[in-house]
Amino acid sequence: MISLDDLRRIRDEALATIALREAGGNVQLVVGMGTCGIAAGAREVMQAVLDELEKRRLTEVLVSQTGCMGLCAQEPLVEVVDAEGRRVVYKKVDPSRVRQIIVEHVVNGRIIPEWTLNVTEGRQDG
Amino acid sequence: MEELALHILDLMENALEAQASLILVEVCEDRHKGCLQVVIQDDGRGMTREQVEGVFGPFFTTREERPVGLGLALWRQAAESCGGRVWVDSSPGKGTLVGAEFQLGHVDLPPMGDLAGTLAVFLGGSPQVDVVLSYTVDDRNWRFDTRQIRQVLGQVPLSHPPVIRWIREYCSENLARLGRSEEDD
Numbered sequence: 001m002i003s004l005d006d007l008r009r010i011r012d013e014a015l016a017t018i019a020l021r022e023a024g025g026n027v028q029l030v031v032g033m034g035t036c037g038i039a040a041g042a043r044e045v046m047q048a049v050l051d052e053l054e055k056r057r058l059t060e061v062l063v064s065q066t067g068c069m070g071l072c073a074q075e076p077l078v079e080v081v082d083a084e085g086r087r088v089v090y091k092k093v094d095p096s097r098v099r100q101i102i103v104e105h106v107v108n109g110r111i112i113p114e115w116t117l118n119v120t121e122g123r124q125d126g
Numbered sequence: 127m128e129e130l131a132l133h134i135l136d137l138m139e140n141a142l143e144a145q146a147s148l149i150l151v152e153v154c155e156d157r158h159k160g161c162l163q164v165v166i167q168d169d170g171r172g173m174t175r176e177q178v179e180g181v182f183g184p185f186f187t188t189r190e191e192r193p194v195g196l197g198l199a200l201w202r203q204a205a206e207s208c209g210g211r212v213w214v215d216s217s218p219g220k221g222t223l224v225g226a227e228f229q230l231g232h233v234d235l236p237p238m239g240d241l242a243g244t245l246a247v248f249l250g251g252s253p254q255v256d257v258v259l260s261y262t263v264d265d266r267n268w269r270f271d272t273r274q275i276r277q278v279l280g281q282v283p284l285s286h287p288p289v290i291r292w293i294r295e296y297c298s299e300n301l302a303r304l305g306r307s308e309e310d311d
Contacts, residue, residue, distance in 0.1 A: 002296045007278050010292055013280040031251060035197040039127055043240075046247040054287030063285065065251030067143055102198050 027061050027106055029053075032077040034068030040075040041094065048095035049078070052102045061106060076115055080105050085122025090115045129239025130164065130228075133204060133228060136197045137224055138167040138257075144170025144222060153238075154262045155230065162228040162235070164208075169221040178216050178289050181241075201226060208232035242301060246294035247269070253285035259297070261304060268304050270297055 018107065031037070031046045046065065053061050064069045069077055074091035081087050088111055090101055097115060111119065127133050135149060141149045146168035154163040173181065180186045182202045202212045202223070209229035216222035228235050247260060249272065259270040275293070276284060283289075 001298050002292065004278060006193075007289070007292050007296070010286070010288045011279050014286050014288070015280075029236045033135070033139050033251065035136050035139075035200065038132055038139070043132065043135055043243060043247050046251060047243060050247070050250045050287060050290050054291060059287060063251055065139070065142070067139060078290065 024095065027083060028079075028081040029061060029063050029106070030079040030081065031063075031065050032067070032069050032073075032075055032079075032118065033065040034075075036068055036072035037075045042076040045076045045093050045098055048098040049102070052099050056102065056107070058102070058106065071117065077117065082109070082122070086118040087122070089117040089119075091117040096108055127202060127204070127224065128236055129274050130204070130236050132239040133197075133201050133236075134164065134241065135164065135244040135248060137201065138244070140197060140224075141166065141168035141170055141222070142248075142252055142255060144172070146170035147239035148258070149255060150258045150260070152260045152262075153241075154203065155264070157230060157264055160230045162230050164228070165223060165225040167221065167223040172218045172222055174218055175218040178214055181214055182190060182212065184191050197288075198224070204236060208234040215293060239270040240298075242296075242298035245297055246290050249284060249293060250290045261301060263304050266304060268300050270300070 029049055031042055031049060033042050033046070046063075049063060053063065053115070069089075071077065071091070076093045078090045078093045078098065079087055080090070080101065088105065090097065090112070092115070093101070101112060101115070104112050127136070138149055148169050150165075151168040152163075152165040152167070156163075177186075181227070182198050186198070198212075198214075205212045205226040205228055209232055210226070210227045212226045214222065214224050241259075245257060247256070249257060256272045258272070261268050272284065275289075279289065
């Protein structure tokens, strides 16, 4: 049975081991969670994102959600924003693509061109 | 959508869009009346009377990216196709309440589905929002409140991945227990 004591243990471990997140400079993952995204499987995609980040202990990656991005036929969409502000949108993402996007792009910094919808370069001055 | 829990996620996203800081999800299963009620209430910016009047139409949206908004239209369709109804109560500055009633046991009633997953995924992407889930089956109630979770967590963020996993497992187990005791009667 899972209890509040388990949560207290998680808290104590977290306080002992992780450097708590700092704002700014982190990689961000944004999952499209409009009606179109949810109908296409965005909940399972988000679940896979959270699972994979936990498994790889990537606690510094920020996860957020957004509404419809206006490209409903390509959902589920996942956007990766790297520390330099470059934005890459991946289309038709499923849980197995999530794992590869996290390994290749988030961890190794290599975009997977076959799955991208578009790439927007970040600020050059930053 | 194949699960009520996916509709609930969609309606929670609407609340997020309206800049809610607290979302209340209330589910009441009354087997004697044969009725299932689901209410999602938020403290977001709310809507004007004109917006409320059009809100169930497939072309209603407050967004500018595209001219359709199917979420509430699908919600109404889900309720009405199994002998139920929907309602909305909202005013600017006071937040929005979206409710639906379904006939329990109706052949077209979608399963509740993975409500624990809905909560965990929502909080994983929006850990700044507080969510209260109140789930009642006849005279038994179970309540989950992120404000209490935050008290336990102290300075550890709700978004810490093991915390999100704990939320999913904790909710899943407690909701399953609520469902099981229903069958034992």
